[in-house]
Amino acid sequence: MLAQGGIAAVRLPEDSVDYHVRDTLMAGDGHNDPVLVNEILAEGSALINQLASEGFPFDRDAQQRISLGLEGAHSFNRIFHAGGDATGRILMEYLLDRTSGRASIIEHATVLQLIVEEGRCTGVLALQEGQLTEFRADAVVIASGGCGSLYAHHTGDSSITGDGLMLAYEAGAELCDLEFMQFHPTMLVKNGTTYGLISEAVRGEGGVLRNEQGLRIMEGKHPLGDLAPRDVVARAIHEQMQNGHDVHLDIRGCKHFSERFPTITGILEKAGIHWTDGKIPVVPGMHFMMGGIKVDGSGSSRLPGLYAIGEAACTGLHGANRLASNSLLEALVLGRRAAQHSFQYVMRQHSRTQMETADPKLLDTPPSANRAFFEVPQVTLAELQQQMSLHASIVRHAQGLRQLAQWLRNLKTDPVPLSQLTREQAELSHLWKLAQLVVTSAQLRTESRGAHYRADYPVPLDSQWSGRTITHTNTAAPIVAAERTMNECSVSL
Numbered sequence: 001m002l003a004q005g006g007i008a009a010v011r012l013p014e015d016s017v018d019y020h021v022r023d024t025l026m027a028g029d030g031h032n033d034p035v036l037v038n039e040i041l042a043e044g045s046a047l048i049n050q051l052a053s054e055g056f057p058f059d060r061d062a063q064q065r066i067s068l069g070l071e072g073a074h075s076f077n078r079i080f081h082a083g084g085d086a087t088g089r090i091l092m093e094y095l096l097d098r099t100s101g102r103a104s105i106i107e108h109a110t111v112l113q114l115i116v117e118e119g120r121c122t123g124v125l126a127l128q129e130g131q132l133t134e135f136r137a138d139a140v141v142i143a144s145g146g147c148g149s150l151y152a153h154h155t156g157d158s159s160i161t162g163d164g165l166m167l168a169y170e171a172g173a174e175l176c177d178l179e180f181m182q183f184h185p186t187m188l189v190k191n192g193t194t195y196g197l198i199s200e201a202v203r204g205e206g207g208v209l210r211n212e213q214g215l216r217i218m219e220g221k222h223p224l225g226d227l228a229p230r231d232v233v234a235r236a237i238h239e240q241m242q243n244g245h246d247v248h249l250d251i252r253g254c255k256h257f258s259e260r261f262p263t264i265t266g267i268l269e270k271a272g273i274h275w276t277d278g279k280i281p282v283v284p285g286m287h288f289m290m291g292g293i294k295v296d297g298s299g300s301s302r303l304p305g306l307y308a309i310g311e312a313a314c315t316g317l318h319g320a321n322r323l324a325s326n327s328l329l330e331a332l333v334l335g336r337r338a339a340q341h342s343f344q345y346v347m348r349q350h351s352r353t354q355m356e357t358a359d360p361k362l363l364d365t366p367p368s369a370n371r372a373f374f375e376v377p378q379v380t381l382a383e384l385q386q387q388m389s390l391h392a393s394i395v396r397h398a399q400g401l402r403q404l405a406q407w408l409r410n411l412k413t414d415p416v417p418l419s420q421l422t423r424e425q426a427e428l429s430h431l432w433k434l435a436q437l438v439v440t441s442a443q444l445r446t447e448s449r450g451a452h453y454r455a456d457y458p459v460p461l462d463s464q465w466s467g468r469t470i471t472h473t474n475t476a477a478p479i480v481a482a483e484r485t486m487n488e489c490s491v492s493l
């Protein structure tokens with residue numbers, strides 16, 4: 001709903017999927033799954049161009065050509081957008097309209113647990129209007145987003161608390177790449193209050209970053225200047241702030257600002273800042289999680305019947321850092337693939353002749369699935385966010401991570417029976433457990449790559465880390481895999 005900038009897809013004749021692949025691999029810092037990058041981007045471009053020809057209301061210029069924006073680290077204008085900067089909302093409305101009458105939608109229900117039977121996921125247990133309700137299903141698709149709420153400043157909704165990841169983890173699925181968190185360089189924060197994201201597209205349209213002395217902070221930092229990859233820009237702002245400077249986005253160079261960015265204009269007005277002043281105060285905020293539930297190219301996790309798509313999933317498309325506007329693209333492609341694959345899976349389950357064989361290791365239901373109690377830490381959400389922001393955010397180092405790991409481990413907990421659990425307690429419990437996995441991954445990866453920056457290991461160490469993923473399951477210690485796995489996929493109806 002909140003996505004502003006748009007969806008990346010190839011349309012210009014001088015652009016190609018190969019260039020889009022190249023930009024994605026560059027941003028991902030060699031940690032992407034190249035097979036899936038090729039597949040998803042090729043399929044995604046075809047899908048977006050098909051949406052455009054079906055009448056999806058992408059913004060167009062006076063000659064009715066699709067207006068393509070430019071965003072950081074893209075070599076060509078390839079950002080399809082709608083409603084100026086309301087792409088997410090318009091996409092959601094478009095898809096909801098097409099789902100109408102074909103799906104039941106239950107709102108304001110929080111899933112607390114996945115149901116696992118004989119090594120398969122067969123439903124969910126949710127808190128709905130204060131009642132625990134069981135929803136049985138042939139297959140379950142997690143689309144619960146990322147984990148922005150781990151940090152004090154984040155661009156997402158407060159309901160994005162890593163729930164899906166922990167539900168999957170507890171049910172026996174694998175989580176990977178958790179050390180790679182993307183911080184968006186430009187969030188509007190005034191007097192400590194977060195008002196929202198100022199899209200990169202503003203810099204694509206001429207906005208530049210300056211400190212209070214008027215100095216351009218990206219000069220000499222990267223060949224792409226203000227449109228350098230997000231981690232580079234976020235670190236430059238972080239460094240300025242550490243040195244006592246304030247940073248703002250100077251938008252005097254952006255033409256027709258309020259027409260091109262109506263959503264952002266609204267955010268500025270809400271914060272009491274008029275865009276005509278030309279100065280938007282910005283700080284970096286947690287924006288996107290590259291890691292997640294490890295899935296293959298069809299969205300399947302290792303637990304039969306459990307799929308994950310969107311930000312909750314880790315396909316390997318984004319590698320160590322996501323290229324701007326690739327996430328809606330991935331969500332659409334994986335959404336379609338998971339729908340097709342889960343349909344086949346369900347048909348096979350129903351035919352009973354080809355029951356999917358569960359991995360024997362999964363037949364023993366993991367100890368924390370189907371549990372009766374939640375361990376709720378005795379800490380406030382704000383304290384947890386503050387500690388994560390201090391030691392596991394844009395710049396990390398061994399000492400801070402060790403201190404944080406110890407703090408997290410030493411928190412006292414209350415066992416709360418499922419029947420008495422509130423949504424807030426469930427979210428806090430998930431965030432606390434996820435924080436421990438994130439910190440472990442960040443400790444283990446003794447190098448800097450993509451969005452994971454270690455001040456004590458400031459460069460990528462290819463000989464030790466290239467292509468290696470860190471994976472967590474709830475039955476074993478973290479596994480540092482020799483290389484990416486699970487890149488194969490075949491879906492057809």
Ligand SMILES: Cc1cc2nc3c(=O)[nH]c(=O)nc-3n(C[C@H](O)[C@H](O)[C@H](O)COP(=O)(O)OP(=O)(O)OC[C@H]3O[C@@H](n4cnc5c(N)ncnc54)[C@H](O)[C@@H]3O)c2cc1C
Nearest residue numbers: 003004005006110111144145156159163310311325327328
């Ligand atoms: C401000 C902003 C701007 C962005 N701009 C862009 C952009 O321009 N282009 C782009 O490609 N990407 C953009 N992104 C990233 C992109 O929007 C997200 O990656 C994408 O929306 C993720 O979609 P999703 O469906 O996986 O999850 P989300 O859209 O985050 O939705 C997850 C849903 O799951 C619900 N949920 C969570 N836990 C539970 C639970 N336990 N039970 C029930 N429901 C639950 C949440 O309430 C939410 O409704 C942006 C993100 C933000 C925050």
